Amino acid sequence: MATRESLNKLKKNSLQRLAEELGVVFEKKTKEEIINSILNLNVPIHFEGSPLDTPHFTEVQYVSLDAEAIPDLPFSAIVRFMVDRQVQGRAVQNFRGLDRAAKHFEAGDVKEILMAKVNDSTIYFKAFCLASMKKIKYQIFISARCLEGEMTINHAYCQCPIGLAQSCSHIGSLLFALNSIKKEAENSCTSKLCKWNVPRQLNLPAAPLSEMNLRKAGSIASGGDQPIKKTIQFDPRHPDHRDTDLSALQALRDVFPNTGMACIWDIPERTPTPVSEVTVTSYVNPLETDLQKLVDLSESLHANILQPISEELSSFVEMRTRSQRNSPEWISLHKGRLTSSIFGDIIRAGEHPRSLISGILHGSSLQR
Incomplete structure (x- = not known):
């Protein structure tokens, strides 16, 4: 069975030849997408305890996750699937995987969560989870059953080496993410933590703020063809501190004449006050x-x-x-x-x- 680690070592042209032999479409796909398509061939067609009439994970159309369209996934359902689920007559009891799953979720390792509503009672979820070393990411599939306003987990699959066991930490991290998404949608704005608005990234050379053009690329002045140049003249200093007190800096330099900061203060030298004028006549031998x-x-x-x-x-x-x-x-x-x-x-x-x-x-x- 091919693993993500072994496929990552291959070049893209080798992966394309392998995908062609396996019947996987690889045109206009990145190397990561080709690897995911090959690994998805390992997803079992039928899981123990799952309905026989449900389609394969790769045969449905996934869309963006809608928190209002899915029922609540209680924490008890996560425990039943990760700890109490019976496999060959024995409970899984993967407490360590449950603990690591919480750490994956808190670290924000779960990415690109998608959903597919198969029928009125079954929903598929697909996402990526970063590995512990953060160098690779595994694709996760989860099948959930909706019953009386709550979700229970039918079966799951992960592309990691122990993904067939259905109880790895990556699957658990997606379960924690589904549990929190519904809670965040129900919480009011005042119940959420304050966060800074992340500004857009500007690739501008270093320059004074007043000389930077911060206007978006498509902004055009009214009645003209030239873009508007937006500059900021704001001085973040307190109004009482915007005028430099050179006398205070000069006094500080007199106290610390050899300080390294004196070279960037740009303090003018003191002009001595004349006491008296004396005419000096030069003498030539x-x-x-x-x-x-x-x-x-x-x-x-x-x-x-x-x-x-x-x-x-x-x-x-x-x-x-x-x-x-x-x-x-x-x-x-x-x-x-x-x-x-x-x-x-x-x-x-x-x-x-x-x-x-x-x-x-x-x-x-x-x-x-």
């Missing part, structure tokens, strides 16, 4: 000015470089150029000058020492 003149004369090849150099200026230049090649002033002052370090190259030069002249004038040899 005259030796610095004389050094700059020497540098300018060295870089100007046509300038008159005969400038008197005092002993004080000479000491200042020596102090500023001690790093030699690493000093920009040292390099600038050597351009165009015949220093003692190149006298040997000048004496040994030929009649046309172009490279030596270029090195003296442009300082190309000073970086060696």
Whole structure:
């Protein structure tokens, strides 16, 4: 016998070939629907104690569940079917399955409940129940008999491995769901718990609420062809708190200067209050000015470089150029000058020492 676990391991094309061999219609069906159709072939045609003239579970047309069209299913009927029902002369006594069925129902595992009224006294129910691990769901069938305004269970079937025993927790969860549906229909609105209205899902990028278009896709402005843009200008803060008190935030930052929240508060820096104005006159060292003149004369090849150099200026230049090649002033002052370090190259030069002249004038040899 095929199980849901084994069928789930097959690919859809393999399931289609299997369905074709078994005579199951698979066109325009999803993989889950094909698996349900194959598993429904395992539903017994006749159950022990059920009327012989009732049709098969898969041969009737199911519609949405109407709570007003079904009688009440008392809790005693659930106990009689899950615990007191006789099988081969012995009571089922599936107390554990009854307890797990209540947990399935409370967790909301029962889905897509449908019904089919076979005749005046027989109603079929069909639903899905999620397995304990929530990865797969089993289809459940229940046959109920209506008698004197109450329902009793004839027989049931589930696609789980123990579904033929008719007392698994999935069948019990559907019985609990039928028991509660009738009670919810009879209760007034004031007897129900308050619930939030679940809004429709909007796939909108993150943005301020005032920039989001919350109007439905089909809404058109009157007399125009352009959709209406609905925006919300509501500020959820209390009116007394809508204006940011920067002084309070600044005081908080002064108390906790290293807090991590300061980076998102966007608090402007405090502007100090001027006490008095003082005029500051910049001072330039005259030796610095004389050094700059020497540098300018060295870089100007046509300038008159005969400038008197005092002993004080000479000491200042020596102090500023001690790093030699690493000093920009040292390099600038050597351009165009015949220093003692190149006298040997000048004496040994030929009649046309172009490279030596270029090195003296442009300082190309000073970086060696």
